[in-house]
Amino acid sequence: MKNTIQKTAIMNALMALDHPTADEVYECVHSEFPSISKATVYRILKRISEEGEILHLQIPGGADRFDTTLCVHHHLKCNKCGKVCDVSVPELDGIETRIKEESGFAIGGYRLVFSGLCSDCIFKK
Amino acid sequence: MKNTIQKTAIMNALMALDHPTADEVYECVHSEFPSISKATVYRILKRISEEGEILHLQIPGGADRFDTTLCVHHHLKCNKCGKVCDVSVPELDGIETRIKEESGFAIGGYRLVFSGLCSDCIFKK
DNA sequence: TATTAATTGCAAACAATTCTTATTTAGGAA
């Protein structure tokens, strides 16, 4: 893969942001580098997530988000402010084996998203 | 809620189909009842899922799907043919409590989607 | 049966993402 200015700017934005959407990455890069195109942001995010450099998260009811934490973990989503946090769920360790035996599916991975209200939003009206 | 012909037709389609997308429901109803509009399908599906009559599933990388099985369960998605199956994961029973204590989030629910290849697709090229 | 609020169909708006095409660029070869 070519090492373009655009890719570098996107990697920097990913470091600076927490679970950003593609559009948030675009806004961040665009403020420094106004000529970048949205299609480029989507293309690069897609490519580097396919190559395993970042995780591509599909969050119910909203745009996809990207995550630079690569170890196995899952997510908490606040339904009010939209914030996404990491959470680890060791209860699921090794579950692929059981699911594969029961269902015949060859499990490539799984995603678990909890939704609710974060501690900041619980008391807000 | 009024009991319209459109709603009845959609409920029947939901019974006949397995984890359909809104568009699949529309196609099914439309073949019997050509005057129905897509907006009506989306509106009715949204309303009956909000009322708890069906589940509204947000499956990564594709259109939302609807599920008439109401007890707690999760999903397996085949990355090749797109099929979605139910699976139960008792390992997670009661996990909301632990997550709430650790994170402060008031958990309203959670969704777990396994992705991989179904037994039919494993051997296909 | 008349009333009325809920529901519908349609078209247009919408958001997120992908595609198309002409142009530019990174990185290796000469």
Add this chain to the structure above:
DNA sequence: TTCCTAAATAAGAATTGTTTGCAATTAATA
């Protein structure tokens, strides 16, 4: 260093999935 070419880009049109505004229609009830 300069040239070459495949890879990557910008811009915006196109797609996909879904929602909305509105005038017309209809189900439920009085």
